[in-house]
Amino acid sequence: MSVTVRRMRTQDAEAVLRIDEKITGRPHEAQWEARIIDHVTGNPLGCLVAEADGKIVGFILGEIRGWEFAIPKSGWIEIVGVDPEFQGRGVAKALIEKLNVYFQNHNVEKVRLMVNWNDGGLVSFFRAVGFERSEFIILEKGVETPE
Numbered sequence: 695m696s697v698t699v700r701r702m703r704t705q706d707a708e709a710v711l712r713i714d715e716k717i718t719g720r721p722h723e724a725q726w727e728a729r730i731i732d733h734v735t736g737n738p739l740g741c742l743v744a745e746a747d748g749k750i751v752g753f754i755l756g757e758i759r760g761w762e763f764a765i766p767k768s769g770w771i772e773i774v775g776v777d778p779e780f781q782g783r784g785v786a787k788a789l790i791e792k793l794n795v796y797f798q799n800h801n802v803e804k805v806r807l808m809v810n811w812n813d814g815g816l817v818s819f820f821r822a823v824g825f826e827r828s829e830f831i832i833l834e835k836g837v838e839t840p841e
């Protein structure tokens with residue numbers, strides 16, 4: 695299978711959401727299409743799709759940001775997804791490699807992302823492509839309803 699990676703276009707949002715639905719088994723939320731379009735419009739170089747035989751089979755949304763949480767300028771992977779029928783064939787790896795070119799061109803030294811520690815499959819995948827546990831952690835607390 696030959697995979698090509700190209701920049702995402704706003705009109706790819708539907709195909710991206712279709713893959714997301716196949717992964718999660720749930721219909722997508724109404725606001726997600728607008729969020730993809732915002733990403734592509736605001737950050738065109740960080741949004742990529744992978745195609746096999748002209749069909750979109752994977753996507754990645756990445757961006758460069760820093761300052762918040764006192765984290766230095768970093769490349770962030772917001773979400774990556776591969777059509778379940780095309781997983782295990784190097785699609786995500788190709789997407790991450792292409793996104794890395796964008797990060798390298800902008801002098802980014804580290805790529806970061808957030809993942810659920812209990813999602814062993816995803817953690818193993820990111821380890822397989824070179825990611826390690828970060829020194830940053832997430833703190834959380836319930837939002838209490840005022841009495």
Ligand SMILES: CC(C)(COP(=O)(O)OP(=O)(O)OC[C@H]1O[C@@H](n2cnc3c(N)ncnc32)[C@H](O)[C@@H]1OP(=O)(O)O)[C@@H](O)C(=O)NCCC(=O)NCCS
Nearest residue numbers: 717773774775776781782783784785786787815818819822
């Ligand atoms: C995780 C995911 C992106 C991997 O995509 P993929 O195209 O199947 O991955 P690749 O074929 O490019 O695999 C790259 C490497 O990771 C390894 N890998 C892939 N999935 C793995 C897993 N679940 N556990 C361990 N290693 C894994 C592969 O063996 C390969 O290693 P190699 O380079 O040594 O051969 C895909 O399974 C997916 O879309 N999962 C659901 C996505 C999701 O939950 N996204 C939200 C979080 S951002």
